[in-house]
Amino acid sequence: MPHSNINGREVADKLLEQIRKDVVALKKENWFPKLVSIKVGQNDSVDLYIRNQKRNAEKVDIEFVERHYPADISLEEVTAAIMHLNVDPSVTGIILQRPVPEHIPIKALQETIHPMKDVEGMHPRSIGNIVYGDLMLGPCTAVASVELLKSTGLKLEGLEACVIGHSEIVGKPIAFLLMAEGATVTVCHHMTREVTVHSRRADAVFVAVGKAGLLTGDMIKPGAVVIDIGINVIETEDGKSKVVGDADYESCLKTAGWITPVPGGVGPVTLATLMRNTVTAAQRLQEHYHLHFRGGAPVERQYRPI
Ligand SMILES: NC(=O)C1=CN([C@@H]2O[C@H](COP(=O)(O)OP(=O)(O)OC[C@H]3O[C@@H](n4cnc5c(N)ncnc54)[C@H](OP(=O)(O)O)[C@@H]3O)[C@@H](O)[C@H]2O)C=CC1
Numbered sequence: 559m560p561h562s563n564i565n566g567r568e569v570a571d572k573l574l575e576q577i578r579k580d581v582v583a584l585k586k587e588n589w590f591p592k593l594v595s596i597k598v599g600q601n602d603s604v605d606l607y608i609r610n611q612k613r614n615a616e617k618v619d620i621e622f623v624e625r626h627y628p629a630d631i632s633l634e635e636v637t638a639a640i641m642h643l644n645v646d647p648s649v650t651g652i653i654l655q656r657p658v659p660e661h662i663p664i665k666a667l668q669e670t671i672h673p674m675k676d677v678e679g680m681h682p683r684s685i686g687n688i689v690y691g692d693l694m695l696g697p698c699t700a701v702a703s704v705e706l707l708k709s710t711g712l713k714l715e716g717l718e719a720c721v722i723g724h725s726e727i728v729g730k731p732i733a734f735l736l737m738a739e740g741a742t743v744t745v746c747h748h749m750t751r752e753v754t755v756h757s758r759r760a761d762a763v764f765v766a767v768g769k770a771g772l773l774t775g776d777m778i779k780p781g782a783v784v785i786d787i788g789i790n791v792i793e794t795e796d797g798k799s800k801v802v803g804d805a806d807y808e809s810c811l812k813t814a815g816w817i818t819p820v821p822g823g824v825g826p827v828t829l830a831t832l833m834r835n836t837v838t839a840a841q842r843l844q845e846h847y848h849l850h851f852r853g854g855a856p857v858e859r860q861y862r863p864i
């Protein structure tokens with residue numbers, strides 16, 4: 559069985575090339591995509607993500623604005639900040655970085671982001687669309703992870719998939735996307751009695767937990783696909799910091815048929831998907847402005863430009 563790496567950077571570069579063209583087309587019509595990132599408190603993987611969001615936005619010529627609020631900010635204050643962005647016509651996309659401090663109910667905050675500016679599709683009504691198989695704006699990491707599985711050329715119908723981790727933004731949406739493609743899906747979490755029992759049966763294992771080295775080669779079936787979503791910033795022996803995934807790369811590579819490395823796997827494709835979604839949101843806003851102000855068909859209340 560050949561062991562091969564799935565190159566996320568290559569997949570991402572192809573996506574970014576098209577996105578850049580779409581941004582040029584929007585700007586020709588005087589429509590300027592602008593993404594605002596909201597970070598509350600401190601988290602290493604969020605910092606890494608934001609740095610790379612900025613870099614990717616520059617690559618495709620999308621304006622990127624970073625907002626950082628202290629960990630002890632109140633829900634009301636962040637809500638007010640988001641509402642301000644909702645009514646700012648120059649802002650076409652808003653991303654709320656996760657996690658937020660425990661005293662802030664994430665669902666309430668996510669609900670505040672206008673669904674048309676919600677570039678990760680995490681508003682409760684947008685995330686519900688996944689159940690209906692409507693994927694205009696899907697959670698970026700979940701979409702990216704399934705795209706990388708597809709890039710192996712394997713048929714997803716009837717494929718046995720195991721998803722380790724069931725967060726709202728990664729594990730659960732991955733499970734829904736896979737089900738829509740005809741895969742048989744098992745979802746594991748911290749109460750699963752023995753993850754290995756499930757992961758060893760799977761043709762494809764997705765791991766999104768946030769624990770370095772959680773998935774080892776002996777936990778997978780020979781030839782299986784490993785999609786490693788984890789982003790862990792660890793300290794090396796010489797005191798430097800390094801980014802690793804949730805899979806123990808060396809041991810998994812020996813058993814797996816395909817594996818996504820960290821860095822260079824899911825991360826770059828997630829970033830490209832975020833840029834794609836930012837453009838999709840801007841295009842949809844543009845359509846609705848035209849409908850609303852140029853005497854087109856009436857626009858559904860929630861979708862009115864604000
Ligand atoms: N590459 C990318 O694009 C992205 C990477 N990430 C990274 O992915 C990882 C996960 O992120 P996220 O989903 O947001 O994290 P969360 O902390 O929200 O979720 C982690 C999940 O792992 C489960 N879990 C915890 N311990 C175990 C265990 N021992 N065995 C099995 N499952 C376990 C938890 O279960 P329970 O809820 O039952 O405790 C939970 O469902 C992080 O490293 C994050 O940085 C996240 C987003 C994007």
Ligand SMILES: Nc1nc(=O)c2c([nH]1)NC[C@@H]1CN(c3ccc(C(=O)N[C@@H](CCC(=O)O)C(=O)O)cc3)C=[N+]21
Nearest residue numbers: 603604606607610654655656789801821822823825826
């Ligand atoms: N609402 C929300 N959505 C997220 O998708 C989300 C989040 N919050 N909070 C934080 C985590 C973490 N995350 C990363 C994605 C890509 C890289 C990334 O850039 N990775 C590159 C570069 C790594 C490097 O430069 O070393 C790679 O893997 O190759 C990092 C981190 C998204 N997350």
